[in-house]
Amino acid sequence: MFVPNTTSRPAADMAIPHTEQLIFTIATQIPFVIFFWMGIRNIVHYKDPTALFFGIGGCLASSFEPIVDVMGFCYFPREGNWVAFEWLGRPIPLLVPCTYGWFVGGMGYWCVSILQDPRTTRMGVWKLWGKAFVINLVLEYPPLYFGIYTYYGYQPLQVGGFPLWFPATNAITPIVAGTVVNLLHRLGELNGWKMVVIVPITASAYGLANAAMGFPVWIALSTDLGYEVTYPAVVCTAVLLVTGVWILSLQVPEKGGIELRNEKPRVRGKRKGR
Template identity: 35%
Template sequence: MPPLNQPLPPLETTVMPAGAQLMFTFVTGVPMLAVLAVAVAHLVRRRDALLLLCFLGGLAAVMAEPVVDVLSHLYFPVIGQQTAFTALGRPIPWALVFAYPWYVGGQGYLAYRLFASRPSAGRIWRLWGLYALSNIAVETPGVLTGFHVYYDNQPLNLWGFPLWCAAVQAIMPMAAGALIHATRPRLGNGWPLLAVVPLVPMADGMVNAGLDLPMWIALGSGASWPGTYLAAALTIGMAALGVWVLTVLVARPPEDAPQPAARIEAAR
């Protein structure tokens, strides 16, 4: 079999900036500790373990990071990196381990709480925008300081962070919240509630594999700029379709929408 025609990052020669690593560890570690503190408080004061389980599920979701890094053409400099684990030849720093529990798990819990209130479709669209902005806010300091690098023909890459990533990554916690919302009535408050932990990384994996696919194919095939921009348009469009599906599943129906019985009568 011929080798894959994949552009490779200079993993063996890039140096992790010490200041950038410290800053990004702080940026991700402080929210992680805050969410953990609130989760423990919920468990002790309310006997409510849901946020803590979402936190643990978010922590488990970091297992997908090496896969996403390889296919999305992202790497973290190796020399001087404070590495948590290595998979698929990609060392993953501790700062990423600190990010997942609150970005996917904590925000997934907030999405669940919103969905449980049967919000309007507009609020779900706004949540997508808010989570996309939070993703941009977290990643921007990293790319500007060299903590992590997106390489190859990345479209919509204005300052080092390709914006197509934000469109997808914002849906990861939303999908986790939707899965929890759909299964929560059947799980109760006993041991079955532990199913929330694998639901969070499942949502992460489904979103990335489903929505990133056009970009992964374009980047992996060495597509030129027009090809990657077309793939970005497809990926963002699929992400918007995913948000629309969430509005269909969890949003309250418009007040002027006909009730089911009225629709049946109208069909007759």
């Protein structure tokens, strides 16, 4: 399925190479297995299902991939594809759910730990987004280079065939999931059986972030009017991203301060002179 009335199409004879697909499928399984093992270990030793619920939610987040691909003009070829599931006429390979399990879920869990650290400041949230952006680049460039998938249409900000507005949007996803979970923790509403809500929160964060931040480019791509439309649209997406990260950063202090705990002062953030 492609956006109607557009001329933009990926190469008709494109196929996913067998050897490369095997390599990337195995490579994505390794962090996937490590994170899920950590989640099970946390349940056994600490009675804490947080990591496991984040991982399950991350895997379920991959259900949004066909929607994001149709709207964002990303394409996994059918030929040679080890299909995990298919919606909207888009076959999604086996490596995708595993990747989402540790990128969306695992990084969402990491984001919660960062946001709950009393030393974290608003600049730390911006750095967190920057780190997620770089990790997404490292994650996506190799399979893109070897033909596992491709982007098509009048994509703005393409570098090496990768439109950089995509990883910029993806990078905010785990912060969104981590923020909602962190705020529920602060309200004292995330305990006992209620912790299972982490699963749908993480699963929906990917779709929420992409739709909220990427929709200007989605619309521009679907018009099929060229770069003179998609580049102004990506500026709008950039404004939304900056605004979004700024809003998410408001949950932590702007600067380091003093936190009183058990009547003993504790310095938050970096101390002067160090």
